[in-house]
Amino acid sequence: MSYKQIRLWKDRWSANLFLWLCLFFIFIVVLIGVGLLIKSAPIWKEQSIVHLIFSKEWKPFQGKFGFLAYISGSLLVTFLAVIIGLPISLMSAVYISEYAPGRVRSILLPLIDLLSGIPPIVYGVWGVLTIVPLVGQVLAPRFGAVSSGYSALTGGIVLAVMIFPLLIRILLDVFEAVPAGLKDASLSLGANQWETVKHVLLKRSAPGIIAATILALSRALGETIAVLMVCGNIAVLPRSIFDSVYPLPALIANNYGDMLSIPQYDAALMLAAFILFVLIFLCNALSRMVLNRLERRDYA
Amino acid sequence: MSHLRIATGAPGTAGPGLGSARQSNRRRRKLEAGMAKGLMLTCTGIITGSLLLILWSIVSKGLPSLSWEMITSIPGGGFYIGKGGGILNAIIGSIYISLGSVALALLVSVPVVLYINAYAQSHSVLVNFTRLVFDVLFGIPSIVYGAFGFTLMVALGLRASLWAGILTVALMVIPILTRAMDEVFKLAPPELSDATYSLGATRWETAKVLLRQSVSGIVTAILLSFGRAIGDAATVLFTAGYTDSIPTSLGQPAATLPLAIFFQLGSPIAEVRNRAYAAAVILTVIVLIISLAGKYFGKRLSRYKV
Numbered sequence: 001m002s003y004k005q006i007r008l009w010k011d012r013w014s015a016n017l018f019l020w021l022c023l024f025f026i027f028i029v030v031l032i033g034v035g036l037l038i039k040s041a042p043i044w045k046e047q048s049i050v051h052l053i054f055s056k057e058w059k060p061f062q063g064k065f066g067f068l069a070y071i072s073g074s075l076l077v078t079f080l081a082v083i084i085g086l087p088i089s090l091m092s093a094v095y096i097s098e099y100a101p102g103r104v105r106s107i108l109l110p111l112i113d114l115l116s117g118i119p120p121i122v123y124g125v126w127g128v129l130t131i132v133p134l135v136g137q138v139l140a141p142r143f144g145a146v147s148s149g150y151s152a153l154t155g156g157i158v159l160a161v162m163i164f165p166l167l168i169r170i171l172l173d174v175f176e177a178v179p180a181g182l183k184d185a186s187l188s189l190g191a192n193q194w195e196t197v198k199h200v201l202l203k204r205s206a207p208g209i210i211a212a213t214i215l216a217l218s219r220a221l222g223e224t225i226a227v228l229m230v231c232g233n234i235a236v237l238p239r240s241i242f243d244s245v246y247p248l249p250a251l252i253a254n255n256y257g258d259m260l261s262i263p264q265y266d267a268a269l270m271l272a273a274f275i276l277f278v279l280i281f282l283c284n285a286l287s288r289m290v291l292n293r294l295e296r297r298d299y300a
Numbered sequence: 301m302s303h304l305r306i307a308t309g310a311p312g313t314a315g316p317g318l319g320s321a322r323q324s325n326r327r328r329r330k331l332e333a334g335m336a337k338g339l340m341l342t343c344t345g346i347i348t349g350s351l352l353l354i355l356w357s358i359v360s361k362g363l364p365s366l367s368w369e370m371i372t373s374i375p376g377g378g379f380y381i382g383k384g385g386g387i388l389n390a391i392i393g394s395i396y397i398s399l400g401s402v403a404l405a406l407l408v409s410v411p412v413v414l415y416i417n418a419y420a421q422s423h424s425v426l427v428n429f430t431r432l433v434f435d436v437l438f439g440i441p442s443i444v445y446g447a448f449g450f451t452l453m454v455a456l457g458l459r460a461s462l463w464a465g466i467l468t469v470a471l472m473v474i475p476i477l478t479r480a481m482d483e484v485f486k487l488a489p490p491e492l493s494d495a496t497y498s499l500g501a502t503r504w505e506t507a508k509v510l511l512r513q514s515v516s517g518i519v520t521a522i523l524l525s526f527g528r529a530i531g532d533a534a535t536v537l538f539t540a541g542y543t544d545s546i547p548t549s550l551g552q553p554a555a556t557l558p559l560a561i562f563f564q565l566g567s568p569i570a571e572v573r574n575r576a577y578a579a580a581v582i583l584t585v586i587v588l589i590i591s592l593a594g595k596y597f598g599k600r601l602s603r604y605k606v
Contacts, residue, residue, distance in 0.1 A: 011502035018415035026433050032448045039451045088343045095340035115351045117591045119531025121558040125580045126354045161350045194333035222441020224534040249443045273447035284439035
């Protein structure tokens with residue numbers, strides 16, 4: 001073989017190999033979905049999925065697997081996390097993108113990256129040390145509630161801090177896609193910086209902000225260890241934010257040890273994982289498509 | 301057009317009586333802007349404050365229980381009722397799993413990133429779709445990877461082991477690594493590949509040039525994924541098992557740092573719980589070092605960039 005042939009051969013083979021690896025990994029997504037679906041088959045073949053989701057009876061020994069308490073617990077914690085996390089992240093992202101001088105920015109961004117690198121278990125330990133007493137001894141008595149501190153609100157606060165970095169990073173990208181010309185036009189008409197932010201930046205980025213929120217929502221929905229440590233894990237329908245809740249990921253993580261001894265228990269837990277997978281998959285796909293479109297759009 | 305009309309109309313309406321009204325309006329606008337800025341600063345303060353609060357509360361609680369013995373020995377007899385020993389088993393186990401999974405992830409990620417940046421037509425359907433898939437996989441929580449890894453393990457007849465842990469964590473790390481490297485490759489100037497192609501290089505040779513250009517970013521991406529791999533608990537909970545000894549082969553179960561913290565924190569004995577706090581300090585320090593190293597190498601290696 002001549003040198004040129006060897007070079008072309010290398011080129012062709014690497015292209016084929018890389019393409020197949022690429023396709024293989026795309027296939028993994030399908031594999032995860034199908035794998036979890038098959039593993040949970042024993043339970044959704046026997047009981048209707050609507051019944052499983054809307055029943056609150058969870059008695060594994062009697063074969064009753066109602067997810068309602070877990071799903072409502074997950075939704076409550078996630079909702080609280082976004083309610084707390086979104087306004088703070090939004091204002092902070094506006095500050096970093098529009099107001100902060102370069103030097104402040106170059107200090108803040110690495111700090112935010114550091115925050116995103118802290119492992120979930122450390123957030124959990126922090127939650128137990130700081131937020132649990134805060135909620136149990138300070139916040140709950142102030143609102144006339146009795147709480148152990150291991151509550152939905154505690155989970156919401158810890159998750160809010162965990163989603164700060166994700167939200168800020170995406171919001172900064174979204175703000176960057178707003179053309180400078182629009183902001184300049186607003187400023188030159190006499191609007192001050194805050195009015196420009198309010199009427200141009202935020203209005204223009206509305207779809208991106210919504211997409212970022214959905215992403216943060218799905219991140220909070222799937223977070224496991226930290227939530228498991230601070231939410232109290234009592235499977236009843238929560239009546240207030242100071243009640244203990246038992247989110248879906250915590251259910252999966254807490255019961256893996258003894259699930260093999262009870263029939264259908266493993267199928268029920270795999271169904272929980274499948275529900276999480278589908279919900280989060282849809283949220284992510286939707287918001288990423290919105291964000292990609294925003295980034296690609298060209299303004300004159 | 302309507303803006304123009306208002307702008308030109310404005311001087312006409314400014315009678316002598318309206319001056320003070322306009323002044324108070326201006327004051328109100330100024331006040332609102334000032335308050336907004338104050339709010340922004342407060343929010344930024346809350347975020348940086350929470351980082352400092354986390355670090356402070358972990359370190360102040362864990363440091364008193366941290367000892368040399370904890371880092372250098374494995375659990376002794378009666379370790380879980382508060383007697384002597386350390387968590388070397390978990391430190392080593394975590395490092396094995398993270399190293400293994402990042403190495404495995406590199407084998408998949410580098411080719412994928414090269415393919416979508418150097419081989420495929422840019423912005424083709426396949427490229428956009430691949431990026432979307434990795435974005436979505438990035439968002440899938442580690443507990444789902446854990447559950448999937450567990451089913452895979454059962455299907456392959458593996459038991460909870462170092463090997464199963466590495467495989468599962470690799471699945472979680474691949475999207476992180478791929479996205480981080482893709483960001484770097486996207487930044488490479490298009491003139492670079494134009495130049496190599498015009499010199500008659502093949503795509504494979506161009507890919508090698510791009511690799512060299514992106515070295516700093518790749519190192520940062522590797523360290524980022526290593527930090528994520530070492531800190532994650534939900535993936536190894538099902539798959540890696542837990543043991544008091546240091547694993548000597550891929551088939552043995554392995555302890556991990558996050559799980560060491562998690563299990564010891566659930567103990568009713570105060571000394572064991574204190575050790576969990578100390579273990580949290582160890583994990584945090586490891587992650588911070590990795591994170592800072594990423595920044596350092598990112599800067600240092602980029603000296604040779606075009």
